[in-house]
Amino acid sequence: MVNQPDAFGVQVGHGGIRPSAEASSLVSLYRKVLPVQGRRAIARRFSPEQRRRVKQRIGAASSALQAVQVRSSAFAATHHALIAESGATVVTAEGRLRIALPEPRLSPETARRANLATVTQALSGAGIDYFCVRRQDRSATTVAVSRADRPAALRVLSEHCGSYPGYLTSPENGGRVLAGFRPASWGRFSQADVVRVFAYRTDPTRQLVLGPEHGCDLEFWAADGDRLTAPRRNSIAETVAVAGKTVEVPAETFTAPYGSRDRGLLTVRTREEFTTVLPRDISFPIDAVYTWVDGSDPAWLERRSRFSGTSYHAEAANAARYADHDELRYSLRSLDMYAPWIRTIYLVTDDQTPAWLDTSAPGIQVVSHRDIFSDPSVLPTFNSHAIESQLHHIDGLSEHFLYFNDDVFLGSEAAPGDFFLANGLTRFFPSPALVPLGPPSADDVPVAAAGKNNRSLIQQRFGTTPVEKMRHMPHALTRSVLDEIEEEFAEQHATTASRRFRSSDDIAIPSSLYHYHAFHTRRAVPGDLRYVYRDVAHPHTPSQLDRLLRDRDKDVFCLNDTTSDEADFARSDRLIRTFLKAYFPVASRFERTP
Template sequence: MKQIVKRLLPRPALRAAAFRLPLRQRVRIAKLLAGGPVRTRGPVAPAASSPARAWHDNLQTVTGLLDAAGLDYFCVPHTDPKRSAVAVAAEHRAAVLRLLRGQGAAQVVRTLDTAGRRVSPQRCAVVQVHRAGTGRAGAPQLDGAYACEIEFWATVKDKGWQAPRQVGPRAHKVGTVLSVDNPVQYVPAERLSAFMPRDGEPRYRSRAVYAEPGPTDVRFPIDVVYTWVDGDDPAWRIRKAQALGEDPDDSFAGLATNASRFTSRDELLYSMRSLHAFAPWVNHIYLVTDDQTPSWLDLDSAYVTLVSHKEIFGDVGRLPTFNSHAIESRLHRVPGLAEHFLYFNDDMILGRPVLPTQFFFANGVAKFFPSSSLVDVNPPAPADAPVDVAAKNNRRLLQERFGTQLYQKMRHVPYPLLRSVLEEIETELHVESHATASHQFRDRGDLSIPSSLAHYWAHSTGRSVPGSISHTYIDLGRLIAPVMLARLVRQRNVDVFCLNDTDSAVADLAEQAGMVRDFMESYFPFHAPWELSGRMDLTQRTRQPEPAGAPARG
């Protein structure tokens, strides 16, 4: 039956029929599409299993073998930042192959030509090496994508050169022709790959020509800021109920206060794991909350700083606030925040390795990612959603300030931001910015600053330009969601994905949470270094009881 479903489900008629099934049966189909059960038992892998760690491990395996054998080598930047490369003289090819054969089944060794095609050992120009094994439940996590590749360089002696030259077998970013007297220099991993963090250690044997950054290399720190709320926290829900009692609910605020908007499915846990896996170059993570702490977060971690709303609001605005526009209007007040940072919602999750240059240019100019969705050209209307009213307010201010028209919304992906632009907006739009901060719930006077206004403001002042990023959005309330999740966990073919649910019935939330957890644990089967080692098993967690005085969910 499994093979029949896998073979036939792609046909439109059967797929449409499957989407009409009850949720439990759709989840079963999703698991079949994923090639087997998505849920996996047992402990997840430690943080050392990350792609960045695999990059280091594979490179250190190769350099360790060469050092032990006394073979000369130097590391060069690979054209694929996910891989490392080591140059060895061509006359040592046979010796290198003998060394690798002695490693047995612990290492996967492939002999390749310059185009990456498999060839016999006698004809190879490159040898690819990586540790054997895959991620948990067979998901390909740390395979050849992070391999080390040994290149065999020829030595050439010409009369026109004072010293012999070494010539590489394939193209490289800096060049493949080096004088043998170019000095040896030990460089940090960041000089060999833009994917690697700016740790400084360990250092690898290379050449002086590779030690200096190029004009397109991002050299400044890039932080990440999250805003997060645990909507299942009884204390938070009491605060929200009291605020609603002080400011009676109207139809506009009600659009932004339903249960599904604040339901936690531990998206933050997995979004931050995705940073660990796919953006190890991030400098620091700031988590902005209403004095809430995720149960799994190690507060002593050097990687993450918890920031209270009180720290960024000061004497501006009104706390507690349940208005994301208000919180976002104060992000530039995060203490210690770098000039360049990415703003993540907790439902924004990296799906594969990304580089700093996907978000910023080396000269500091930011990128933004316009959506194909358009902002209604009409003035704000009573039926408009809160986000649309804020976009129209942004448009009016941009027209007044720069004489430009705002047409497009932004994609729901991480937002590259400049702290100085946000500070400038607060200064020049002082009244509007502080009014947004004062609204406890979404209001018709709100601005959406870091998710829209700041990008157009930066573009109008020469500090941001449009970019592109691969992404997908999955609405968990749609019937198709289980199958979309199954395909995504198999293909892993987007830079960013978002899982969201704006208006599901309460009865569906528990099943959705289980489905999301199954998917996430398959995609990210490891701990990040900021997670408590003894954290509770998320698959066994029980729902907190409803606090007295809390508003009805749904």
């Protein structure tokens, strides 16, 4: 995805979600901001003068927040009737106070659908003909109306905004946002070729705000004889017949063009031309697979210690290394919000299920290791390489699927084309990190040994020497290539599957070997997404996560916890949970209702 402004000056490609001022201004008095331990650490490290300056800055920030709250109260009082009638609230977006509609299941798709419904239902109610248009930029929807109907269309929408907190903008006014509930705003667009209509939307906690990037563009097409001509380019047709055939289609054709698990009842009108399937369109189903373990589960720890020969109590004392930070919950939230086109999510576990997971929810299935291992006698296994070698055996899994670790998250709205080509090829994402040259040695950690073993197989089979690791990304895979790898490298595949614990002769299949094998057999190509990896144990990570939360400018990010003692675990656990709750405050459909 490319994070560039569209014709309206709106940044697109990052999901359009931004923290609200309420979420970003988490400042208060010094003693409320910092716990006792934090204040003591600062006192030991900084001089009284330095501490005084910190307190002054916190005080200034607190005063600024109070000023914002005063302005917000005055703004709410001015628009009290509109806010009360529409059930809206006041937020800050682009540095300005805005009226926003709360949505319990906020996502880019739900915002697009609601904005499209606002426009199409108002036009239909007034008897104004329209048709939806498919454009290359699919973060916003587009509705076409004859230029002769422009005055009537603008009037109808202006009247609708008398009781609805709508906003509007246009390329003709440089992307400046105007309040649609102020009638004078509409006069500025009387000659506009395109007007974007939208409402700000926020989650119930007001931590996220969606704005113009997911609005509905009202295009005014000029009549020339028996043809209507578009005011700008689109993906299908620059002209259509004035009397062309209109068809009724689900709104998701335009609001969720890649598919959605949450199909609504809204339908819209379009022309047959804009239902055309293009060569670049991905129409095949795509599933997602997670592997997950609750390493703090006493039963799992007992099994692990029994097969490893180590003391159960020693393992329990070091449970922080395997404990669950609730990453899976938030990774699923990222898929639910940013990839509604995923058909089914398969959660592969050692007969474990998170207590919060609603296994009856449509679109998710829990799969036991017993159901996918060709040789069940090697179970139980505690080797992620072994588990990963069996993923393509999942019953019902689609040919094309994404493999996620639970510490990988979508940071913005994704499209199938980010991971696959329409002809079925997969994309992979090389890392600048290198696999050390040379054969495996006793000093290698299991991950490095697996990388070297992968490289040896590629060298023998194709004559090249892979040196790059792969990023901690969603891995785009096909079952057919994984079947081929299992057959072609049968001995190494079976050996890896049989190892209960990671060993020096493992191969790492979905995270590395697959990509190099598929590339050499012309079934995969390199891809590029905005990505960041954060080691939670690094001292700079807290400030880096603050920036990530503020900017939301990554397509994918990974939070890897490498801590190994209880003290570090407690710090990392607070850091991870606090960040993820702020980044993904909207519960997914897969969570049990509290």
